[in-house]
Amino acid sequence: MRKVVNSVYYVVMAALIATIITIVSTGCQSDSGDDSNLPDFVYVPEIIPLPMPEDVEWISNIMLSDDSVYFSASAIGDEETPFHTFNIYRMDLTGSAVEKLPNYSAATEVPPEAEEGSVQIYAFCVDNDGNIWVAERGEFYYFPEDSDEDDWERWYKRTIVMEFTRIRKLDKTGAEILSFDISHLFAGKDWFHIYAFNLDSENNVYVGEENTIHVFNSEGNLLFSLDVPWIERLINLSDGTVAHASWGAYGRALNKIDVPGKKFGESINLPMNANNLYAGNEEYSFIFSDNNGLYGLETQTGEAVNLLNWIDSDMTQDGLGDMMLLPDGRILVISQTHNREGMLNELIFLTKTPYSELPERITLTLASFQLDWSIRSAIVKFNRESTTHRIHVTDYAEFSTDDDWQAGLTKLSAEIIAGNIPDILDVSNLPFNQYAAKGMLMDLYPLIDADPDLNRSDFIDSALRVTEINDKLYKIFPSFTIGTMLGNPEVVGSNNGWNMEDFINVIRANPGADYPLGQGLTKLNLLQVLFMFNMDNYVDWNEGKVYFDSDEFISLLEFTSTLPDDFDWSNEYIPEPELISSGRQIISAVNFNSFHDYQMYKALYGGEVVFKGLPAENKNGYSLMALASFAITEKCKDADAAWGFLKTFLDEDQLYENSWYGIPVIKNVFDKMIKDAMDEERAGSVGWDGFTLELKPLSQTDVDIITNLINSVSGAVGQDDAIWNIISEGVSAYFNGQSSAQDTARIIQNRATTYISEQS
Numbered sequence: 001m002r003k004v005v006n007s008v009y010y011v012v013m014a015a016l017i018a019t020i021i022t023i024v025s026t027g028c029q030s031d032s033g034d035d036s037n038l039p040d041f042v043y044v045p046e047i048i049p050l051p052m053p054e055d056v057e058w059i060s061n062i063m064l065s066d067d068s069v070y071f072s073a074s075a076i077g078d079e080e081t082p083f084h085t086f087n088i089y090r091m092d093l094t095g096s097a098v099e100k101l102p103n104y105s106a107a108t109e110v111p112p113e114a115e116e117g118s119v120q121i122y123a124f125c126v127d128n129d130g131n132i133w134v135a136e137r138g139e140f141y142y143f144p145e146d147s148d149e150d151d152w153e154r155w156y157k158r159t160i161v162m163e164f165t166r167i168r169k170l171d172k173t174g175a176e177i178l179s180f181d182i183s184h185l186f187a188g189k190d191w192f193h194i195y196a197f198n199l200d201s202e203n204n205v206y207v208g209e210e211n212t213i214h215v216f217n218s219e220g221n222l223l224f225s226l227d228v229p230w231i232e233r234l235i236n237l238s239d240g241t242v243a244h245a246s247w248g249a250y251g252r253a254l255n256k257i258d259v260p261g262k263k264f265g266e267s268i269n270l271p272m273n274a275n276n277l278y279a280g281n282e283e284y285s286f287i288f289s290d291n292n293g294l295y296g297l298e299t300q301t302g303e304a305v306n307l308l309n310w311i312d313s314d315m316t317q318d319g320l321g322d323m324m325l326l327p328d329g330r331i332l333v334i335s336q337t338h339n340r341e342g343m344l345n346e347l348i349f350l351t352k353t354p355y356s357e358l359p360e361r362i363t364l365t366l367a368s369f370q371l372d373w374s375i376r377s378a379i380v381k382f383n384r385e386s387t388t389h390r391i392h393v394t395d396y397a398e399f400s401t402d403d404d405w406q407a408g409l410t411k412l413s414a415e416i417i418a419g420n421i422p423d424i425l426d427v428s429n430l431p432f433n434q435y436a437a438k439g440m441l442m443d444l445y446p447l448i449d450a451d452p453d454l455n456r457s458d459f460i461d462s463a464l465r466v467t468e469i470n471d472k473l474y475k476i477f478p479s480f481t482i483g484t485m486l487g488n489p490e491v492v493g494s495n496n497g498w499n500m501e502d503f504i505n506v507i508r509a510n511p512g513a514d515y516p517l518g519q520g521l522t523k524l525n526l527l528q529v530l531f532m533f534n535m536d537n538y539v540d541w542n543e544g545k546v547y548f549d550s551d552e553f554i555s556l557l558e559f560t561s562t563l564p565d566d567f568d569w570s571n572e573y574i575p576e577p578e579l580i581s582s583g584r585q586i587i588s589a590v591n592f593n594s595f596h597d598y599q600m601y602k603a604l605y606g607g608e609v610v611f612k613g614l615p616a617e618n619k620n621g622y623s624l625m626a627l628a629s630f631a632i633t634e635k636c637k638d639a640d641a642a643w644g645f646l647k648t649f650l651d652e653d654q655l656y657e658n659s660w661y662g663i664p665v666i667k668n669v670f671d672k673m674i675k676d677a678m679d680e681e682r683a684g685s686v687g688w689d690g691f692t693l694e695l696k697p698l699s700q701t702d703v704d705i706i707t708n709l710i711n712s713v714s715g716a717v718g719q720d721d722a723i724w725n726i727i728s729e730g731v732s733a734y735f736n737g738q739s740s741a742q743d744t745a746r747i748i749q750n751r752a753t754t755y756i757s758e759q760s
Helices: 007-019 373-385 407-417 432-437 445-450 461-465 500-508 523-533 551-560 576-581 595-604 639-650 652-657 667-677 700-711 721-730 741-759
Strands: 041-049 059-064 068-075 085-092 116-126 132-142 159-170 176-181 194-199 205-209 212-216 222-227 234-236 242-248 251-258 263-269 276-279 284-289 293-298 304-309 320-325 331-339 342-354 362-368 389-395 424-426 479-487 588-592 623-627 630-632 685-688 691-694
Touching: 041 304, 059 116, 059 320, 059 331, 059 342, 068 116, 085 116, 116 194, 132 194, 194 234, 194 242, 234 276, 276 320, 284 320, 362 424, 362 639, 373 389, 373 639, 389 639, 424 639, 445 639, 461 623, 461 700, 479 700, 523 551, 523 721, 551 741, 576 595, 576 691, 588 595, 595 667, 595 685, 595 691, 595 700, 630 639, 639 652, 652 667, 721 741
Parallel strands: 362 389
Antiparallel strands: 041 342, 059 068, 068 085, 116 132, 132 159, 159 176, 194 205, 205 212, 212 222, 234 242, 242 251, 251 263, 276 284, 284 293, 293 304, 320 331, 331 342, 424 630, 479 588, 479 623, 685 691
16 A cells, blocks of 8 residues: 655744755766767966965955966054054065055044944945056044943944945055045945956946945046945956946846946846856956856847856866956956865966866766766865766756746756766755656665775665665665654644644644644645655656555645645744744644754754655655765766766765764764764854854653664655646646636546556
8 A cells, every 4th residue: 555644744844945946966977988078178277375474364356467466465453553454465466576566555544532443444446547446445433431341242333433435456466556535325224345456448337236336437436426325346347447346136147337327228138047247358358157157248249148067177166256258368357265174275276178178087977967076176186186087067057048047857857868978967956856766876785885985884874775676775875864744742732744634633722723734835835745755656757657546645735735836924924933933833843864853853842853765654754855866877987987987085084174064974973973963062052033042962762763764764745847847737727716626626637647658
């Protein structure tokens, strides 16, 4: 008999849908295989560490000019300048000859009553003559005599004795050529900040603050100001003008600033992935980057051209700053990332190189849809370290459009149907069960059994067990969460698990709980989560059957129809801690992912909680959601190499460092987490919507409860966008009152049966 899972549990899971990570990965093939997806060229990086001056701990405002890199750095005060200021440094493009501009000083005459203060550099630019334009902000103040240095509100009690905001033009040595004060623009404002700063080819100065762009001429005279919804980066275009990006009626656009007309001029529609904008050259009006790569907008055609793929260049976009197209065809990028030693600053020169000229390695192609940052980092690390293999990525999100965000998934599915089957799949957002039923996927147990460093006993048994199909393991994942309901045992009952009758009785026994499951549930998002967490009960790809005409699915439709079509958050938003503490919410649906969750909900529910799971006839409704799960297809030409890459996600040190991101599937890491959670010094407190929850260390009883929860998982979350589309389209008439639940279920059953038949 098929497991019967009640829909009501999934009501609570609706709030969890936004936490689902969608990553779709693909495959691997050797150089001797199909290389149609490989690029003709890649940009090979040359990485030059940016040396830190001895007296500098961190740097900011890194920017590029034609032949130099400039950056500012904090300068601790001395006897001559007892306040906090900044210095400016210049370095040539070889990464050597770092020098502090000898004649730059932010010193100013400070009133004697000032106790503390600073002059900070908001931003700076370099003009065509090599002069440096700097935006500075100075503030000096003293504190009340009775103020305590440990009082965190002390800063708000200060008395300001002098403040200014000014623009300065400096020569190459840092000596001042021109200075003009712009403080009057911010008079009467409690707080302000310069978010954008730039120059055009005529040395007009552009200052973006709050909701306004101010334009000055090269002598410091204010020409005009323009109001904008909010400030984004002001960028130089290849024609010498400056433009501002913003959202408009037809999407995101780049708006040129017309100085003679004192208004916005020509508007350039931006591609939806044009997130980070940079100056272009004669060929490209500007360049822009996203998670996948760097692009240029062609000056002549107005078309966006893909210049490079970050992963192909052994890079991720994390930490990337200013970028510049060099005259010799190279691309120069500034990178600032953190490691265990502190801030790592690098110059990266990218040189266009034929793919055929790269050192010979086996290429593993990996297809993806919205590739997760952690996977990007793992791929880059693997590519940099491996001398025998390399991973090439195609992120199919690139093929999505404003009108059809699933176009990339459609393209990937079409390629698979056509026989272009990837060798590695990230099945987090793909119809995993469908692929397994077709025999596309490789059993991973033999690879684990043959691994010299891992064996099956290293894994949490229940996590792998619920993802098995016919005693075979077709996917692996580094961590997971558990979908469950929980509440105070005095209200929801002390026994684990419940069925529909138990659940309804609890709701009826608490009429004062007008939001028993919390706020925000709607018909459609509830139905989607119910389907996703219970898909195996409605779709059996092994048998080629669906069960949408069952009593269970009809009951699910009837229950979801009682919810609103939409939820208007503007009318009444009540924080969950307030709902629970007032008794208006008695059940929480959670994606349980850490001991911290348990500690938090124990505090929230008065000291005790019980995991009820979702209402199910067998009273065992606990669902596992695998995070970033991978499969190797039968078409993979180098399964050992593919497993070698997937195995990097199971590294114990890495899992432990990211233990906040789901429950680790490796037992040793899980045991370390238990030890940490039982440590009294790690308890502390947590803030939540104005509430402070005091967390207590776990007891052995708590650990046993959580371990029992993990061992009790009975199913795994599934995903099938095509069948979900059939459901969502089919229920519209029922939710609008134009069809019965029975007729709706029959229509969905017929359409889903046809789809299953076509795909089998």
